[in-house]
Amino acid sequence: MTPTSGADGSADGTAAHDVEQDPSPEQTPSVLEQMGGVSGLIYSTIPVVVFVPVNSFFGLRAAIVAALATAALVFLIRIVRREGLTPAISGLLGVAICVFIADRVGDAKGYFLFGIWTTLAYAIVFVVSILVRWPLIGVAWHLVNGQGTAWRRHRRTLRAYDIATALWALVFAARYLTQSELYDLGATGWLAFARIAMGWPLTALAVLATVVLVRRAVREEDTVSA
Structure with missing residues (x-):
């Protein structure tokens, strides 16, 4: 006995109806996840940890380059790990703004x-x-x-x-x-x-x-x- 075809062309109209009526519930992200998670909070400190010692040993210009390079590396890691495009871009942009101001001020x-x-x-x-x-x-x-x-x-x-x-x-x-x-x-x-x-x-x-x-x-x- 061949299965009856539903109005949408599916093999069983009732099966398609059941799928529509039983969608998988969407899980609401936690507060911490909305902020980028623990990894996102830690990532934001890495350019700072690099910037200060490099400035102490090699000067402001080298520290700016090191901070930007570190931020770019963190950006690539977050993209590869698919941790979200918006946090990755905002993190890179934030470091770029900080080093720009440091360069304009002329002080670390x-x-x-x-x-x-x-x-x-x-x-x-x-x-x-x-x-x-x-x-x-x-x-x-x-x-x-x-x-x-x-x-x-x-x-x-x-x-x-x-x-x-x-x-x-x-x-x-x-x-x-x-x-x-x-x-x-x-x-x-x-x-x-x-x-x-x-x-x-x-x-x-x-x-x-x-x-x-x-x-x-x-x-x-x-x-x-x-």
Whole structure:
């Protein structure tokens, strides 16, 4: 007995229907994965680790070339490992901007200037988002998950996202205050240490705290919706 053909030309119309009705669920990336993962955070420190000692032994020009070469190598590694085109390009572009500023300033400490001012800008944006009642952690979380803005009507939920956003504002503010002071002192070595120490380790702790706060906010939403 030959199988009946469905309207779409398949051997069994019901089988095609079942496939359409049972799509594989899409897994939402974690907060850390959205930031490039642990490897992405570590990759960002490699050009700095190369730049500072090369500058100490061979001068600024050699350090610029070494940092760019290292960033290009990291870029190729991330492309080969298929870790995402956008993080790879942004990492390479970030190093290019840093070495350009260092060259224009004529001092190795200029390498860190872009990152210092960027952290200040992030801190301001995060604080403003809380003041206007659109905390960025809540906005980002619901944007990634394709959800609406109903969460803003729940006071306790909004408060949880406010706290998470304020935590990141404090992280960025601490980075700015510490590194800007070291920049003024011309302490290039300590600038590199502060950038690494206040980089991925501090980011990892902030991510863990954010996950706890976001889960609390989600529970608050579920309670209100029930």
